[in-house]
Amino acid sequence: MTGGRHYFDCDGTLLTRLDPVADGDPAPYPPNHGHCYFATDEDLVSVRERALGACAVPDSQRGEIGAQPWDERP
Structure with a gap:
């Protein structure tokens, strides 16, 4: 873990x-409006809903x- 990453168990x-x-990183990232990323062992469609x-x-x-460029997908 680094100083810029924060994890919350919900x-x-x-x-x-x-x-x-x-x-x-030398500068902040631009806003990433409208995106939400999930990593789950459950059915992704159900989690999304x-x-x-x-x-x-x-x-x-x-x-x-x-799908993401690094090949993650449901």
Whole structure:
């Protein structure tokens, strides 16, 4: 763990926050609005639906589950 990474156990779900400058990067990252990344051993579709429901995200703002350039995907 580094000074810029913070982990919170939210009833079995791990929430991770990153402060790039405190983590040793020379500048902050640009905002990453509209993205949320999940790592889970559960069914990703179910986890996503629970998260979207908890945050009351309107259907019009719900994106699709996508693959990342480093090949992580559902």
